[in-house]
Amino acid sequence: MASGPTTRRTFEPWDDPKSKPILRVSSVSKSYGSVTAVDQLSLDIHRGEFFALLGPSGCGKTTLLRMLAGFERPDTGRIELDGVDMTAVPPYRRPVNMMFQSYALFPHMSVEGNIAFGLKQEGLPAREIKTRVAEALALVQLPDYGRRKPHQLSGGQRQRVALARSLVKRPKMLLLDEPLAALDRKLREETQFELMTIQEQVGITFVIVTHDQDEAMTMASRIAVMDRGRIAQVAPPTEIYEQPNSRYVADFIGSVNLFEGNYVGGDGAPTMRCAEAGCDLSLAQPLLVAPGHRLWVAIRPEKLEISREPPPPGTLNCLSGVVWDIGYLGDFSTYRVKLDSGKIVSAAEANRMRLTERTISWEDRVYLRWVPQAAVALLS
Amino acid sequence: MRRGLTPINLTALTLGFAFLYVPIFLLIIYSFNESKLVTVWAGFSTKWYGEMARDDALIAAALMTLKVALLSSTVATVLGTLAGVLLARFGRFRGRTLFSGMIYAPLVMPEVITGLALLLMFVAMGLARGYFTVMIAHATFAMAYVAVVVQSRLATMDRSVEEAALDLGCPPFKTFLVITLPIIAPAVIAGWLLAFTLSLDDLVIASFTTGPGSTTLPMKIYSQVRLGVTPEINAISTILVGIVTIGVVAASLVNRRAALRRERDERLAFAKT
Numbered sequence: 001m002a003s004g005p006t007t008r009r010t011f012e013p014w015d016d017p018k019s020k021p022i023l024r025v026s027s028v029s030k031s032y033g034s035v036t037a038v039d040q041l042s043l044d045i046h047r048g049e050f051f052a053l054l055g056p057s058g059c060g061k062t063t064l065l066r067m068l069a070g071f072e073r074p075d076t077g078r079i080e081l082d083g084v085d086m087t088a089v090p091p092y093r094r095p096v097n098m099m100f101q102s103y104a105l106f107p108h109m110s111v112e113g114n115i116a117f118g119l120k121q122e123g124l125p126a127r128e129i130k131t132r133v134a135e136a137l138a139l140v141q142l143p144d145y146g147r148r149k150p151h152q153l154s155g156g157q158r159q160r161v162a163l164a165r166s167l168v169k170r171p172k173m174l175l176l177d178e179p180l181a182a183l184d185r186k187l188r189e190e191t192q193f194e195l196m197t198i199q200e201q202v203g204i205t206f207v208i209v210t211h212d213q214d215e216a217m218t219m220a221s222r223i224a225v226m227d228r229g230r231i232a233q234v235a236p237p238t239e240i241y242e243q244p245n246s247r248y249v250a251d252f253i254g255s256v257n258l259f260e261g262n263y264v265g266g267d268g269a270p271t272m273r274c275a276e277a278g279c280d281l282s283l284a285q286p287l288l289v290a291p292g293h294r295l296w297v298a299i300r301p302e303k304l305e306i307s308r309e310p311p312p313p314g315t316l317n318c319l320s321g322v323v324w325d326i327g328y329l330g331d332f333s334t335y336r337v338k339l340d341s342g343k344i345v346s347a348a349e350a351n352r353m354r355l356t357e358r359t360i361s362w363e364d365r366v367y368l369r370w371v372p373q374a375a376v377a378l379l380s
Numbered sequence: 381m382r383r384g385l386t387p388i389n390l391t392a393l394t395l396g397f398a399f400l401y402v403p404i405f406l407l408i409i410y411s412f413n414e415s416k417l418v419t420v421w422a423g424f425s426t427k428w429y430g431e432m433a434r435d436d437a438l439i440a441a442a443l444m445t446l447k448v449a450l451l452s453s454t455v456a457t458v459l460g461t462l463a464g465v466l467l468a469r470f471g472r473f474r475g476r477t478l479f480s481g482m483i484y485a486p487l488v489m490p491e492v493i494t495g496l497a498l499l500l501m502f503v504a505m506g507l508a509r510g511y512f513t514v515m516i517a518h519a520t521f522a523m524a525y526v527a528v529v530v531q532s533r534l535a536t537m538d539r540s541v542e543e544a545a546l547d548l549g550c551p552p553f554k555t556f557l558v559i560t561l562p563i564i565a566p567a568v569i570a571g572w573l574l575a576f577t578l579s580l581d582d583l584v585i586a587s588f589t590t591g592p593g594s595t596t597l598p599m600k601i602y603s604q605v606r607l608g609v610t611p612e613i614n615a616i617s618t619i620l621v622g623i624v625t626i627g628v629v630a631a632s633l634v635n636r637r638a639a640l641r642r643e644r645d646e647r648l649a650f651a652k653t
Contacts, residue, residue, distance in 0.1 A: 069543075069547060070546075070547075071543055071546075090546070091543070091546045091547050092546045092547070092548075092549050092550055092551050092552075093549075096547075097547055097548065098543075098544070098547045100540040100543070100544055101540075102538055102540050104538060104540040104541045104543065104544035105541075105544075106541060106544070106545070106559060107541070107563060108562045108563060117545070117548050117550070118548030118549055121548060121549035121550050122549060151644070165544075165548070166547075166548075169548065169549070
């Protein structure tokens, strides 16, 4: 697997116009009574992707996943898998398998019985079923657990059995509904990397639903951030974090400081007039909007430089305020700084030295600055 | 608060159980009475059990009752399970409220009315009344009990287990047979036992819906009592009490064991993550 990381870095089929998506969702809607769960949603997922649907509860991500599995029928729109229309195909005829949040193991069957169940439905010969069940158990590192019943397994082991059961049929796409939600933190982090390794080994397209941004950021090749039944942004994790396309996405992933203001045109030095900041903020690039247009500047706490020394006059993007609160997180310290306008801004600083004495303390006057390229201008 | 047996709750317990069970114990004791007079004790004897065994009419009634109970409880279990599944699984279909109301109605309907209504229907249909009509009548009212038991079990069952079977390529009806039914089996068995005992001791509905030549045991006992109680009746009643007790205890044991096992599995699931 020496070439693993390299291939992953260059794996960008969504940018390749010749790549045909394995899954094509076109303007799919689903309502329950007066509640619209999924609203005119379109999405392409490519072969071999590890795709995450991320959003708060009630954003429609689970409904979308259940429509992909066939448990819900879309009101309008079309779902195509590998070029075949799946919209009206029942779940038991779709070449797609799902791993459930509750694992949904069959309590009256052994681990082997659970894993073999899907293969038996295909009517495979008993010998082949046996070898494939053994392979699947080896894949999830539970080779000696075949005879056990689900209630004789720990939560982590059940999770593996559920994964083996959903992979053993070699589906075109594996759907995972919050697969790690029931595990404790430590196990969850280990399992994240294990899932990625397994996905690389089997080469199946994974679509995972999660509300945990760390999980999505760690595992996914691309993330779709969902908001009230729509997709707010689809992009690789770095792009989602560094170039969010809206305040919603910027705010949902990680923490962010948002400044509201109006665009001031300018040929060389585009700026935003901002009352909250108390000064004009420089932007990295000119925007294609009329002067006076409302916009927001988003800046991540760790991209702010915090200092007690006043910067030299003429420094761009420099704010001043007093330290309101300090949060010590071990690896990072978060400073909450109250600007003269009353706005609170967070700045994070890595604790590179062992902290014996704080150089910045409560009520200190501090200066916050950033280079224009560190911030993102948002229009919505 | 002190738990355990204080004099007050010991008295309450004794009185309560005495109120429930003294008549039955008296009946059982007098079934071993030597004397022909029911109310006069004349020494221990099992002769009335022998007498009972030689009474062909009584034996015929007992066999008839058993046959009706076995058949009707089986029919009631099949129909009641289907109704329970429909109520628990098919969401909000048109007329669901009406349907569920109608399923529960026989539980609270006076038996006299159920019996009369069934009789009128059988007459209107021109069905010859006999063990078959009694069987249908018993299946009708016992089905409601089965539906309630099955529905409440399904309500606590994780739906995604069934969805997982569908997802793995198993069609819906087969999923019901190989996944749902084994999981809810204890509730179905408990429902069957309940239906069986209900049918065994029913007098009112059976007397409305039966015809000449098909007398159930409770009817036989009732008619004999009107001519005077004999110790023979006590003997047959004792056996009946025994069967019903076994049925009820078995039903609750089956359900209790399943609940315990479920609880243990769930505890393990959360403990060993």
